[in-house]
Amino acid sequence: MNTLFLILVALVTLGAAATAMALRNLIHSVLLLIGSWIGVSVFYLFAGAEFVAFAQVLVYVGAVSMVVLFAVLLTRRSRADIAVTPDSLSRAISAVLASAAVLGVLLYGIVFTPLRVSGAKGPSATVKQLGVELMGDHAAALLIIGMILTVATLGAVVIASNDPKAEDRQ
Amino acid sequence: MSSHPLEICLVFSSLLFCVGLAGALSRSNSILVLLGIELMLNAANLNFVAFWRYGASPAPATGVVFVAFSVAVAAAEAAVGLALVISIYRRQKSIRLQEAVRLKG
Numbered sequence: 001m002n003t004l005f006l007i008l009v010a011l012v013t014l015g016a017a018a019t020a021m022a023l024r025n026l027i028h029s030v031l032l033l034i035g036s037w038i039g040v041s042v043f044y045l046f047a048g049a050e051f052v053a054f055a056q057v058l059v060y061v062g063a064v065s066m067v068v069l070f071a072v073l074l075t076r077r078s079r080a081d082i083a084v085t086p087d088s089l090s091r092a093i094s095a096v097l098a099s100a101a102v103l104g105v106l107l108y109g110i111v112f113t114p115l116r117v118s119g120a121k122g123p124s125a126t127v128k129q130l131g132v133e134l135m136g137d138h139a140a141a142l143l144i145i146g147m148i149l150t151v152a153t154l155g156a157v158v159i160a161s162n163d164p165k166a167e168d169r170q
Numbered sequence: 171m172s173s174h175p176l177e178i179c180l181v182f183s184s185l186l187f188c189v190g191l192a193g194a195l196s197r198s199n200s201i202l203v204l205l206g207i208e209l210m211l212n213a214a215n216l217n218f219v220a221f222w223r224y225g226a227s228p229a230p231a232t233g234v235v236f237v238a239f240s241v242a243v244a245a246a247e248a249a250v251g252l253a254l255v256i257s258i259y260r261r262q263k264s265i266r267l268q269e270a271v272r273l274k275g
Contacts, residue, residue: 002175003175003178006175006178006179006182007178010178010182010185013182013186014182014185014186014189017186017189017190017193017209018189020193020205021189021190021192021193021196021197021202021205021206021209026199026201026202029202029205030205033205033208033209036209037212040186040212040215040216043179043182043216043219044219047179047219047220047222047223048223049219049222049223049233049234049237051234051238052215052219052234052237052238052241055237055238055241056215056241059241059242059244059245060208060212060241063245064208064244064245064248067248067249067252068201068204068205068248068252070252071201071252071255071256072201074256074259075201075255075256075259075265077263087196087197087198091195091196091198092196094195095191095192095193095195095196096192096196098191098192098195099188099189099191099192099195100188102187102188102191103184103185103188106184106187106188107181107184110177110180110181110184111177115174115176115177115225116225116226117174117176117224117225117226118224118225118226123222123223123230123231124230125230125231125234129230129231130231130234130235130238133231133235134235134238138235138239141239145239145242145243148242148243148246149242149245149246152246152247152249152250153246153249155250155253156249156250156252156253157253159250159253159254159256159257160252160253160256160257162257162260163260
């Protein structure tokens with residue numbers, strides 16, 4: 001039962017992702033990718049990592065999808081300029097061949113490696129426990145990640161607001 | 171082949187990684203390339219959670235903490251990447267990767 005549900009979630013996620021990568025319409029791609037990210041967060045819920053599932057929904061489904069949609073809408077030349085010009089077929093074939101080779105190596109590793117697995121009941125991490133871990137053992141990493149986020153966001157603002165016409169006038 | 175949930179999770183994340191890789195390699199629209207890279211990052215996070223849940227885990231919350239940090243870095247990466255896309259579009263009026271060939275715009 002559990003395994004069946006897991007396979008179903010995996011199939012929906014993979015189907016949405018693969019369709020998004022193959023479509024011509026950028027907006028449709030982004031919407032399908034939102035579905036795929038929701039599938040990943042359902043997997044996190046299934047695996048018992050509730051905090052990560054909610055973080056995935058907040059960050060990817062909420063924030064990253066909006067940023068991507070804004071980027072799509074800001075970088076089109078006209079109202080009808082959503083469809084992407086088709087890419088060359090040889091490039092698509094070589095990309096699929098390369099990723100199939102990577103997949104073959106990964107599957108070989110998964111099938112032929114003796115994995116050490118624990119029992120049926122996995123570890124449980126409550127939000128309180130997570131907070132203690134984050135503020136205790138991982139406090140330095142938490143501060144560094146805060147710094148990285150601040151600097152990256154400031155850098156993104158500076159890069160995106162850099163107007164070439166204003167530079168020419170100087 | 172035995173179908174332990176861990177193996178199913180690993181196969182799932184490998185497939186997701188390869189879908190993202192194929193997308194990032196085959197498309198020439200830079201937004202779609204970024205989205206393919208996001209898919210690959212998501213596949214890595216899936217692996218962290220899978221090994222935390224089913225593997226012989228040393229500490230109770232290590233995998234979850236690692237994924238939280240990884241998601242934060244992925245969010246910063248998406249913001250900077252899309253800012254770069256917008257900047258390239260302003261200078262070249264196109265976001266096709268083949269047309270972004272100048273370093274000094």
